[in-house]
Amino acid sequence: MVRLILAAFSAIVGLVCAALSLSALSVVGADDIVDTAPSQVHDGAYAFVLNPQLVPFENTEATLQVSGDKDLFMGTASGVDVDSYLTGIAHEEVTEIDFPQALKTRFVDGEPAPLNDAAGRDWWTASQTGSQLSHTFDLDAESGEVIVVAPADPEGNLDGVDVQLKMDTGGVFPASLIGLAIAILAFGAAAYFLLRWLDARPGRRRRLRREYGRGGSGRGGSGGSGMSDLGNRAKDLAGRTAASAKRATARKNRSQRTAQRARKATGIGSVVTLGVLAGCSPLPVAQPSSPNLTEFERPALRAGEAGEFLTSYTERLDASLKGDEDQLDKIQAPPLLDRTRAEILIAKAGKTELSAVNFDQIVAGGPSFAEYPMWFIAFGKPAESDETVQAMLVTRESAGEDWQVTQSLFVPQENVPTLVAGGTGAVEQSGKEFTELGTTANETLQQYLETGEIPENDQSIEYASDAFTGFRDYVDEMAGNDEAFEDTKVTCDPYDQATVPLASHGLKTETGDVSFGEVRCAIELKVRSGGSIDVGEELEAVMTSDLEGGRLVISTSIPYMLLGSEQTNLIVGSDWFLLEAQTTD
Structure with a gap:
């Protein structure tokens, strides 16, 4: 039975190896190249x-x-x-x-x-x-x-x-030839075991035993004399004794041959098994596999990409500030774009020249994205300053558009956080808790800009610059002009989050989180009856109406950077900016 099982096993191995080898040869050919x-x-x-x-x-x-x-x-x-x-x-x-x-x-x-x-x-x-x-x-x-x-x-x-x-299927052709050789060996082993099994069948043994059968006539044979019958019996007994000895010797020989065949079968079976196992193990050739489609993902920045963009940005911004304003909306996006346009108008009115800042060091980082829009935060150290750093939020709406600087302000060097990137080069994005903190910080800043009083809060929010007090000083100065105005009102709102959700563009830092924000404030001044208005050169540059009307409304922008940590949350600003002014009835 063991021989029959080994024969069947060897035949199956031969068929499998032959089928796989011939199939591979029919597709690949001798040049080891398969193509569509x-x-x-x-x-x-x-x-x-x-x-x-x-x-x-x-x-x-x-x-x-x-x-x-x-x-x-x-x-x-x-x-x-x-x-x-x-x-x-x-x-x-x-x-x-x-x-x-x-x-x-x-x-x-x-x-x-x-x-x-x-x-x-x-x-x-x-x-x-x-x-x-x-x-x-x-x-x-x-x-x-x-x-x-x-x-x-x-x-x-x-x-x-x-x-x-x-x-390229390099190695498949020689591997197929080896497979055919294994198939031939397996078929040979199958034939060997099958013949051994046929030779050892019980029917075959019975036929061999009959060759040692009894001699003389049986009971039904012709009789002889009594003396002759006695002699025949003696001969028969001697013959049976000799036959019995021969059968014992034959059984011993068959037992020895069976043991030898078993050892041979075990050895051959081991060789065949090892061959099959070797055929099933991975080979250094092309191997079939099931397509495993994974979701695409990439970091916002690759090595050197931030530096290349900001170098180009500086050159194009400098050209825009000096007259080529058509390129400005390709490199900037609101809310920064609104401020830059106003600054250009004010510079023209004052006959001054603006220029872009050159960086001698840039640090940037952004999270990983599975889809657009993308963004990253960058900190550029100006070549001519060791005290301030330009902090920027850079966004990209789609792969068909270019990167644009969306928010930007200068912050003190000591307030620049350290971004920590992972193995892929991406920086972990801030969580929902910090986004909610950004909303709270914006609300508290609005209250201060409207009233001049710092509101109480349970978020340990502090203000780290004079930018916000400078805005309040301007409001107080305008309100103090009794000859021109008799009433002053300040209304502040967060920058339209539907356009750019600044608070949600936050990154993890070494000590906490960082993000940006902006407050838009409207200063409404009631013109005194019969009074004269001298708005000054800067306001006049951004006026969108004539000076006739009972009220003067000045729109302003106050950008900031928010730093979060376990100890305190810091709102860092650099300045406030005029956007436009108009008179109404």
């Missing part, structure tokens, strides 16, 4: 997207090849960036890969092209252009990146572009 059938990109598609996680193999590399009549752009980027960039844009995505069949895809309808061309985006980790392109990628890498093909022409498409995926 060539296919063309869907007409009207602006981009073609391949997620490497879809390739059902590991322990090897694959290459995407594209070719067309016109120049093409090929780049790799985080899936977060690509998903955002191609939202609403006509493109084709690979959905399934089954070698050697053609790539299975789906076409996503949309606009023919994005507002900003693919080649001009700054989030590509690698890119190339040409009419025939290829990109090789490691199937074991966990980069979270996808491959994108787009036209080099911003207004072009991928009509007529051919795509094909090739995979």
Whole structure:
């Protein structure tokens, strides 16, 4: 029975090895390359997207090849960036890969092209252009990146572009030959065990025993004389005694042969088993695997990205401050943009020149994101100052847009927190508790700016600069002009959180948390009947109406940075800013 089991086991091993080896050889061939059938990109598609996680193999590399009549752009980027960039844009995505069949895809309808061309985006980790392109990628890498093909022409498409995926299966061809050799050995072992089993069947033994049967005539045979019968019996007894001895010797020999065969069977079975186990163990060749699609995620900043952006930002801001204002809304966003426009008007009225600050040191950090919008906080040390640092909140609404500085103010060097980044380069985002603290801090600051009195609070909130007292001094100065005004009212509100939720853009620091905020205050002055108004050069620069009317309303901006810790919570400001002024009845 053992021989029959070993024969069946060896036959199964042989069949499996032969089937796998022949199947691999039929697909891979002798060059160790397997590829998909060539296919063309869907007409009207602006981009073609391949997620490497879809390739059902590991322990090897694959290459995407594209070719067309016109120049093409090929780049790799985080899936977060690509998903955002191609939202609403006509493109084709690979959905399934089954070698050697053609790539299975789906076409996503949309606009023919994005507002900003693919080649001009700054989030590509690698890119190339040409009419025939290829990109090789490691199937074991966990980069979270996808491959994108787009036209080099911003207004072009991928009509007529051919795509094909090739995979290196180095080692599969020799491994298949080894598999065939194992199959042959396994079939040989199966034949050996089967013949041994047939030879040892009980029917076969009975036939062998009959060869040692009794001699003479049986009871039914012809008789002889009594003397002859007695002699025959004596001969028969002697024959049976000799036969019995022969059978004992035969049994001993068969027992020895059986033991030897068992030892041989055990040895051969061990060899076959080891061969099978070796065949099942991981080999240094391409191995099939099930696609495991993980969610895309990336840190807001990659190495050196903050420095590159802020260097470019400084140059473009300097050009805008000196006359090229059309570029300003591309590098800044409200609430900072509102203040900068007002400062430009005031500088023109005073015939003064503004200039951007150059940084000689930049520290920045942001959390990880699975989708846009993204943001980060940066601290830039001005080249000409060792006492103050420019703190900035930088945001990006989508992958198709550029980074913009949303909030900015100068803070004392001693109030600059230390950001702590993790292994991916991302900084942990502040929790809900700190966001709620930001709302409370904004409310207490509003009360102080309106009344000039610091309200009581149970959050240990303190004020760390003269920016807020400077605003109150201005209000008191305007209210003290009895010749022009007879009543003064201050109304403050938080900056519109629906536009930019500043309080929720917080990061963990070495000692607590940091975020930004802003209060918008309107100073309403009732003009005294018959009085004259001299608003001054700065107010006149931001006036949006004439000076006729019974009331003068001045809109202002008070930005700040909030630092949270276990001991105290600090509101740090740098200055307050005029935004606009107008008269009403």
